[in-house]
Amino acid sequence: MASGEKVDYVFKVVLIGDSAVGKSQILARFARNEFSLDSKATIGVEFQTRTLVIDHKSVKAQIWDTAGQERYRAVTSAYYRGALGALLVYDITKRQSFDHIPRWLEELRGHADKNIVIMLVGNKSDLEDERAVSTEDAKEFAEKENLFFLETSALQATNVESAFQTVLSEIFKIHS
């Protein structure tokens, strides 16, 4: 979209989950259609934007990425403030990153808008041979907790667009 065009809505969406699950690469894929295999740990709280059209309205997604603050309780409340959506990311090849999801969820629900739209994201679906978390386990958890769920590959650009599209359209339904 050309700069100077009007934006009807700005929606803040946060990325959370353990270090190295692929949050920054998911964002790079969505915001710039880029991917890097040797991505450096993110420094400083940052967000990137991408403007898309939903129901003939221009919606600017402001996507926040953690600053390598992925240790428990290190993400500040400012990070969550005003967030209307969240991608809760684990790595399908790292069981521990999935086991930590309940506490990320608890932290998110403790800080964010009560109507926040949450998508559970199992990233690195291209590494099927190294899979340590079954799709069924994740799906069951997501249903129990009322979360949307998708498996993505930032590397292969699988489902990254859908994950954001789903979250942003749901936010749009609630807030427009």
Ligand code: GDP
């Ligand atoms: P973050 O700490 O959660 O932001 O994780 P990064 O985005 O920095 O990614 C950590 C590592 O995983 C990097 O080496 C990435 O290149 C790699 N990575 C991220 N997404 C994928 C993916 O979908 N597939 C594969 N195979 N590697 C990925």
Ligand code: MG
């Ligand atoms: Mg990162």
